[in-house]
Amino acid sequence: MDWVGNIAAALLIILVILMAYNVIGRYVFRDSSIGIEELSWHLYAAIFLLGIPFALKSESHVRVDLLYENFAPKTQALIDLVGTAVFLLPFCLVVIWTGSLFTMAAYGLGDLPASFSDFFQQLANAGIGEKSQDPGGLLNRWIIKGVIPLSFFFLLLAAIAFFIKRLNIFVGNAASEKPTTHGDFL
Numbered sequence: 001m002d003w004v005g006n007i008a009a010a011l012l013i014i015l016v017i018l019m020a021y022n023v024i025g026r027y028v029f030r031d032s033s034i035g036i037e038e039l040s041w042h043l044y045a046a047i048f049l050l051g052i053p054f055a056l057k058s059e060s061h062v063r064v065d066l067l068y069e070n071f072a073p074k075t076q077a078l079i080d081l082v083g084t085a086v087f088l089l090p091f092c093l094v095v096i097w098t099g100s101l102f103t104m105a106a107y108g109l110g111d112l113p114a115s116f117s118d119f120f121q122q123l124a125n126a127g128i129g130e131k132s133q134d135p136g137g138l139l140n141r142w143i144i145k146g147v148i149p150l151s152f153f154f155l156l157l158a159a160i161a162f163f164i165k166r167l168n169i170f171v172g173n174a175a176s177e178k179p180t181t182h183g184d185f186l
Helices: 002-027 034-057 073-108 116-125 141-171
Strands: none
Touching (some): 002 034, 034 141
């Protein structure tokens, strides 16, 4: 699962370069691109969405530690188990389902390719499905919308691994560990 974090980090570097290019173009050459502006929004969304499962996997997510840090390891594990089972896992499933419908609806707008070879030609030239309403905006909005269910699928996998790890701590099969920045599961 580290590769998901690596993709998010690479996208962040691309975003910084893209934003620098856009700012220099706007203020030095008096030229700006709506497509680049929209692409920066899409990259930011992808970075955030792909960073969530990595944060859970590496246990670098935000916690409210006022009380939690003072509890015994088994109590901490129980809190994590309940929170994961009651909130995180169902939420992931709902977002995967609705996000998939959202992506399919965006893909289904407009003319669809007739064959596999037409897919790539249309993807690059005219776009498939939902497009930006702005002149010069991006085509193929279904791609960024598809990152939503994809990232929550990765979050679901990370949540299952987190749940299993906490279950092992709760039942006493694993040594209690403090959260680390580099998890060893998934």
